[in-house]
Amino acid sequence: MSGMDWDIHGHDWAADMLARHIANGKMRHAYLISGPDGVGRRTLALCFAQAVNCENAPESGKACGECITCRQIARMQHADLAVVQGEEAGELKVEQVRELQHYVALAPYASRYRIALLLDFEKANKNAQNALLKTLEEPNPNVLLLVTVDDAENLLPTITSRCELLRLRPMPVNQLAAILIEKYQSEKKDAELFAHLAGGRAGYAFRLAEDTALLERRAIWMKDLRELISASKNERIVYSRKHTHKRYVRERNKAKQQLNEAFPFWLSFWRDVLLIATGSETEITNIDMKDTIIQAAGAVHPTQAENAIRSIEQGLGRLQHANLQLMLDNLLIGWPIVNQEN
Secondary structure, eight states: OBTTBOOOSSOHHHHHHHHHHHHTTOOOSEEEEEOSTTSSHHHHHHHHHHHHHOTTOSSTTOOOSOSHHHHHHHTTOOTTEEEEOOOTTSOBOHHHHHHHHHHHTSOOSSSSOEEEEEOSGGGBOHHHHHHHHHHHHSOOTTEEEEEEESOGGGSOHHHHTTSEEEEOOOOOHHHHHHHHHHHHOOOHHHHHHHHHHHTTOHHHHHHHHHOHHHHHHHHHHHHHHHHHHTSOHHHHHHHHHHHHOTTTSSSHHHHHHHHHHHHHHHHHHHHHHHHHHTTOOSOOSOGGGHHHHHHHHHHSOHHHHHHHHHHHHHHHHHTTTSOHHHHHHHHHHHSOOOOOOO
16 A cells, blocks of 8 residues: 555445545544445455554655555554454344444544455344444444444444445446456466456455465365256255265365355356346356356346346355255255256
8 A cells, every 4th residue: 555545446435435534634533335245345444454554654645555554453463442343144143232332432542544445244133234333323432333244234234324434335346357467477368267256346356366265165166166057956966965974074064155155156157047048138247157147048048047046145144043054955866857068
């Protein structure tokens, strides 16, 4: 980050607005940053926190990015920054918010503001949301609350009404691909794939460019999917039991984490199939699997693709509490069988 730029891609308007709030001394006590996962919500929140508490700000509303405070906030390890989030594929609980209430009642330790960052607050249960509402109703002037959420509609309206709402949206994939080429020196083919897989979400695209292990895991999940869509129901059951049975997955959390990663990849495939099957002009996500997608789209009815999409979406929403084996059994059995050409 330079002192003149928050280094926010695709959300310049949001960075400019927040910088003005700091510079004009008109900061709200709470900000709600909404948008799809990977769009850059956390990055924007951390840049805001840096600009608020930077020790060597080149000007009001900007951060140096180099002082101890800026570096510690970037790592989410600063004494005046509390980060609250649920477990992966798990809910955010009321006890976490109540613990935060004790934190925000204290004076800042080393900075102008204590900052509470609540990530992915759509995972908060109703009790946790009500606990946050109490904090919002009694704001501490030395505390800044930053809340990220996939969709503000998933929160209590009384929470949304007490926050400044910023809605972040994906950027055009061609624009994002150009940034990847410049920022990461990605090859044009790779940049286009990353931008499409991310659906214009800069944060997720950058993660793909940086994390080769994630791409390798995606390749494994998509190889599994190719085999599953042409497999018999019995073969699908065998796959399901292998990935959910306690003797194979010693810890339930490991199984949840695996499915939490696999399901969005599989979901994107069936959405692509539906786009092709219905003749949509919208670009597909998995551009490296175009032949497989076209073949599947020609072999299934759009309703079958819709049902596959719905079952995966429901599965994602039930990962925390569902019987994983039964859920995956039913999900895979419900997929249409696609006889693939060699």
